[in-house]
Amino acid sequence: MASSTEVNKTATLSQSTTGAQRPGRFGIYGGRYVPETLVAALDELEHAYAEAQGDPAFHARLDSLLSDYAGRPTPLYFAERLTEALGGAKIYLKREDLLHTGAHKINNCIGQGLLAQRMDKHRIIAETGAGQHGVATATVCALLGMECVVYMGEEDMHRQELNVYRMRLLGAEVRGVSSGSKTLKDAINEAMRDWVTNVRTTHYLLGSVLGAHPYPAMVRDFHRVIGKEARQQIQEKEGRLPTAVIACVGGGSNAIGAFYEFIPDKNVRLIGVEAGGRGPKLGEHAARFQGGAPGVLQGTYSYVLQDDDGQIALTHSVSAGLDYASVGPEHAALHDSGRAEYVSATDEDALAATVKLARMEGILPALESAHAVAECIRMAPSLAAYEILLVNLSGRGDKDMGILSRELKLKGA
Amino acid sequence: MSIRFANKPGLVAYLTAGDPDLKTTHAIALAAIDAGADVIELGVPFSDPVADGPVIQRASERALARGTRLADVLELGKELRAARPDAGLVIFSYYNPILRFGLEKFCSAAAEAGMDGVLVTDMIVEEADEYLAYLAKHRLAPIFLAAPTSPDARLERIAAASKGFVYAISRTGITGTQKSLAADAESLVKRLRQYTNLPIAVGFGVSNAEHFATVGEFADAAVVGSAIVALIEKSESADAPSSIARFIQGLRAPAMQAR
Numbered sequence: 001m002a003s004s005t006e007v008n009k010t011a012t013l014s015q016s017t018t019g020a021q022r023p024g025r026f027g028i029y030g031g032r033y034v035p036e037t038l039v040a041a042l043d044e045l046e047h048a049y050a051e052a053q054g055d056p057a058f059h060a061r062l063d064s065l066l067s068d069y070a071g072r073p074t075p076l077y078f079a080e081r082l083t084e085a086l087g088g089a090k091i092y093l094k095r096e097d098l099l100h101t102g103a104h105k106i107n108n109c110i111g112q113g114l115l116a117q118r119m120d121k122h123r124i125i126a127e128t129g130a131g132q133h134g135v136a137t138a139t140v141c142a143l144l145g146m147e148c149v150v151y152m153g154e155e156d157m158h159r160q161e162l163n164v165y166r167m168r169l170l171g172a173e174v175r176g177v178s179s180g181s182k183t184l185k186d187a188i189n190e191a192m193r194d195w196v197t198n199v200r201t202t203h204y205l206l207g208s209v210l211g212a213h214p215y216p217a218m219v220r221d222f223h224r225v226i227g228k229e230a231r232q233q234i235q236e237k238e239g240r241l242p243t244a245v246i247a248c249v250g251g252g253s254n255a256i257g258a259f260y261e262f263i264p265d266k267n268v269r270l271i272g273v274e275a276g277g278r279g280p281k282l283g284e285h286a287a288r289f290q291g292g293a294p295g296v297l298q299g300t301y302s303y304v305l306q307d308d309d310g311q312i313a314l315t316h317s318v319s320a321g322l323d324y325a326s327v328g329p330e331h332a333a334l335h336d337s338g339r340a341e342y343v344s345a346t347d348e349d350a351l352a353a354t355v356k357l358a359r360m361e362g363i364l365p366a367l368e369s370a371h372a373v374a375e376c377i378r379m380a381p382s383l384a385a386y387e388i389l390l391v392n393l394s395g396r397g398d399k400d401m402g403i404l405s406r407e408l409k410l411k412g413a
Numbered sequence: 414m415s416i417r418f419a420n421k422p423g424l425v426a427y428l429t430a431g432d433p434d435l436k437t438t439h440a441i442a443l444a445a446i447d448a449g450a451d452v453i454e455l456g457v458p459f460s461d462p463v464a465d466g467p468v469i470q471r472a473s474e475r476a477l478a479r480g481t482r483l484a485d486v487l488e489l490g491k492e493l494r495a496a497r498p499d500a501g502l503v504i505f506s507y508y509n510p511i512l513r514f515g516l517e518k519f520c521s522a523a524a525e526a527g528m529d530g531v532l533v534t535d536m537i538v539e540e541a542d543e544y545l546a547y548l549a550k551h552r553l554a555p556i557f558l559a560a561p562t563s564p565d566a567r568l569e570r571i572a573a574a575s576k577g578f579v580y581a582i583s584r585t586g587i588t589g590t591q592k593s594l595a596a597d598a599e600s601l602v603k604r605l606r607q608y609t610n611l612p613i614a615v616g617f618g619v620s621n622a623e624h625f626a627t628v629g630e631f632a633d634a635a636v637v638g639s640a641i642v643a644l645i646e647k648s649e650s651a652d653a654p655s656s657i658a659r660f661i662q663g664l665r666a667p668a669m670q671a672r
Contacts, residue, residue, distance in 0.1 A: 022539075033508055033535040035464040037560035037585050039567065179470065185461065192463040197586040199562060296508045296535065297461065309482045310513030311460040 024213025131163025
């Protein structure tokens with residue numbers, strides 16, 4: 001217990017959760033803020049993960065599934081027509097959209113699925129926003145022969161209907177969540193309630209770099225392969241590192257995966273793009289670094305969109321995968337240290353970027369990834385031709401056809 | 414320190430503050446104390462109550478819809494303290510409303526309101542250094558949860574960090590009523606007893622006189638939450654205090670007769 005002088009030193013809100021040296025912390029962020037019932041399971045997961053990390057057999061199985069089943073490595077594609085049209089920096093796309101199931105999410109799902117096997121847990125639960133994590137989880141459960149329950153907000157079930165069908169086809173049970181804004185945050189609440197009840201038999205396959213320790217570090221590790229490949233590929237193609245790596249940030253799993261290997265490369269800018277939604281008013285967006293304050297949500301201390309009473313704010317984004325009130329704690333630390341920059345793109349920017357990429361390159365990005373493309377489109381013209389922008393194209397947009405046809409009025413006369 | 418269990422078994426009654434409104438919560442709390450509740454847990458409504466079942470989720474939504482704020486809950490606590498100097502009064506919250514209010518400012522205000530203790534659902538002993546320091550500075554009892562899944566080494570830490578009482582969760586799960594009490598509860602209390610002389614209160618799913626009597630056989634007190642909140646949900650505001658008083662008297666009556 002701290003003495004009273006120590007108490008006085010740590011009296012500000014942002015420092016009230018200190019302990020940079022403790023495991024599971026990124027600077028002052030992260031930690032474990034969960035009901036006591038879950039602590040033993042988090043400890044078990046932490047130990048199983050540490051053990052697996054030291055086990056060559058685990059890595060061999062993971063690597064083999066990542067290459068033969070998921071389709072790694074993914075290409076780094078030079079978007080020549082887009083580059084020419086924008087008339088500035090060279091644009092490269094890291095094609096995570098080409099992975100099995102259509103997004104980067106499969107990297108983490110294979111990893112955690114194998115961990116669940118090691119822990120002898122055969123019931124898997126997951127939350128999903130856009131449905132990409134749910135589909136990847138359902139896929140891995142089919143592959144490994146495990147029971148799968150996916151929680152999804154009813155609003156998201158409506159706007160990502162195709163993914164709901166996919167999950168059901170794969171044998172997963174999709175449970176609709178009708179509380180709150182009926183989106184990702186509410187799905188996580190319900191998944192946590194399931195986990196706390198069935199913790200002895202169930203693994204919670206959390207889909208982003210969120211939640212209590214060890215999830216943020218573990219999920220990041222499973223996605224580090226994105227940045228590892230990209231860093232090597234850009235050097236092979238260009239003989240140098242990019243000016244910036246750009247990725248969308250919901251919870252932030254694709255972004256941290258893309259950024260991580262570049263963190264020591266101080267001259268490479270790391271740019272995370274949050275959902276600017278319909279505008280800067282609280283409730284109309286999911287730009288945590290613009291409207292949020294440090295707080296605790298769903299197990300971790302990070303930036304949170306909240307009101308003056310600490311009640312979590314509702315959020316909005318055209319993209320279900322970015323529509324979340326908090327952000328991974330490691331991003332919070334990268335933000336505060338200045339190593340990464342966080343900007344936002346509006347719904348409108350993302351929709352325009354989707355159309356542009358589709359028509360210039362024949363690539364339909366997920367609405368989430370389109371936020372990163374939008375920032376790239378904004379930046380590229382002002383940069384010189386020798387500069388390189390590396391965009392993590394985290395997912396493909398087939399799942400968004402319903403919403404795109406409504407928003408872009410593709411139907412009609 | 415007013416956390417004492419004068420009655421055996423003791424009764425901790427949980428109320429979501431502001432459901433259906435603060436004035437009614439005030440009246441219900443007084444009625445509950447007068448009917449034999451030793452400790453009142455004043456629940457701070459939160460938008461994302463991950464440890465709670467549907468009954469308390471709905472109560473939180475109703476309280477938030479009425480605009481209930483942490484400062485209001487502290488004010489309610491202060492009024493209850495003035496009206497019932499000997500009752501045990503505990504603030505029950507998720508961590509974020511307290512963090513946003515300011516941890517030190519909260520502890521200072523809670524102490525000034527005459528609260529005896531604080532229970533934060535998503536605060537575990539490993540994260541609690543500053544939290545414990547501020548509570549100690551303001552002489553508030555930290556009440557931690559112990560779970561059936563907590564190994565003995567954790568129970569020892571939980572017992573060592575707790576004051577007032579230790580809250581033993583009867584089963585893995587969220588708050589809510591159930592038909593029968595899990596066998597988990599008794600073995601957890603036995604394991605916990607190795608490490609503490611503090612009273613042990615058993616909660617989660619304690620909803621009727623039979624459960625209450627059962628808990629009384631192996632623990633010092635029972636926490637009743639969802640059953641009370643569900644009754645408040647069903648009652649007209651004006652009738653809620655007397656309904657709760659009758660419910661609490663009914664919990665105890667058979668236990669007393671059995672002795």
